[in-house]
Amino acid sequence: MSSVDGKVILITGAARGIGAHTARALARKGARLVLTDLDAEPLEALVAEIGADRAIGVTCDVCDLASMESAVAEGVERFGGIDVVLANAGIASYGSVLAVDPSTFKRVIDINITGVFHTVRAALPSVIERRGYVLVVSSLAAYGPAPGLAAYNASKAGAEHFANALRLEVAHHGVAVGSAHMSWIDTPLVQDAKKDLTAFNEMLASLPGLLSKTTSVDACVAAFVKGIEGRSRRVNVPGWVGAAGWLKRVITSRVGERETLKHVPRILPLMDAEVAALGRSTSERNTALEDVAVSPK
Template identity: 75%
Template sequence: MPISPSIRALEGKVALITGAARGIGAETARALAGHGVKLVLTDLDAEPLAALAAELGEENVHTVACDVCDLPAMERAVAAGAARFGGIDLVLANAGIASYGSVLRVDPATFKRVMDINVLGVFNTVRAALPSVIERKGYILVVSSLAAFTPAPGLVAYNASKAGVEHFADAVRLEVAHHGVAVGSAHPSWIDTPLVRDAKQDLSAFRQMLKVLPGPLKRTTSVEVCVEAFVKGLAGRKRRVNVPGWVGALRWLKPVIASRLGDRQTLKHAPRLLPLMDEEVARLGRSTSARNTALDDVAVAPK
């Protein structure tokens, strides 16, 4: 299949990707590297990040193991990457986690950690990279979610954070358009990532919730399909990147989804599934995946 002119235009650009050690971040890095993009990659998980750099060729990749919640660390990462490759053209603010459990039962520290990574982490990423992106009239893609406009009980922190960063991207777009910078938000549905796989493994309530969702909302999309959409979005400086494409229609239906009519389907199952989720979270002894819990220990360890 011939490569479109917009994709070909990626060659020689420099992209910053957060949450790059695995999942969508890592696969997008691989795809961009295949199009001749230099990469500045950050993640809290140092080992897979270093392995990815070795795979892609360290002459084309600069990696920094750091926490997106730490603004000075993000500023140092961006400065080092920009010094090595000349600047930052593209930003994929991808780092994100989720918590499990109702508002009454979720671990408050985990709830805060979700908000810190998913919202403050996006601010820190954009804040750190923006001077270079402005200089090069670049593009920023903030990873929101279908969850920004389809709330689900038991996933309140994730829903709130993804709605927040969508609005953040819309506001930043207005601030930087006169500099020649474009800003978009990405809205994936359920993608076959570690985040979704961990939730399925940990919680039968989550698996049951997916089964009772209407129509296409219950389906999981491959990482490959998501990455293809992200690469096209980065190349085309798109305002919205919906994965799959039908997600865009739900954004326009948000007033209906948030109405009493829209609540009906969820309210049929919440009285059964939410207590089950809370019971399973209590048995796990954690409100997020085991992987996130281990990485949180890295984040708070003395430096």
């Protein structure tokens, strides 16, 4: 029997990508799911696919605490409580600090950090009651930054340290906390960036060795499920990302930055020009979803 069989798992950003595929994998192992996203149509389709007896979907914005509290309340009413939280919702922006749209920069921080806080804050009383587990989705970007992605880099570093602080606060309640750190995964986030920006593709091509490779969503999901089942402190995808965590000070040293700095004078102006031509600093999908976002109260 799987360790998640019968457990109730809250997943944010569940409509697409890692969130949706992880939901399917956990459902196959017998979990019951509380799924949230701003994108109502694919969320409803996912719930229908998994089965209304195993999952509920709540359309809401992680930036709105009241909405997350309502989603958790629906999950508790339906399934009795929340055992596991996968704080997965996240977006990225494009462009240098001088070129990125300030409102998009703020939106990235709001979703990727404040959204994690709202998710955890809303679910934590039930998770404590059940001595459960929280997995906060951070990134390799918490260990090694990329030029042109400052909001994403900052937010994922913040998400990691939020998880570190939370771990200290809830350990005596029997709650375990982990953070997930992924390199490039073949998700809509990466696919959209590749489609929008020649500069993004050139940046990937300029990275050495494993850093330039994109990992499949299936491999990422397998690592997430294993991490949830094992209540892991760190989930690294692929496994070599763990070494980057240990080498963070080297990566951000003059020596570690030397190779990247060779390419910045060429790639960053190209990215900024392409962002200006697009008229947006994030994917078209994210721009559309901002229009339906619930305004924070």
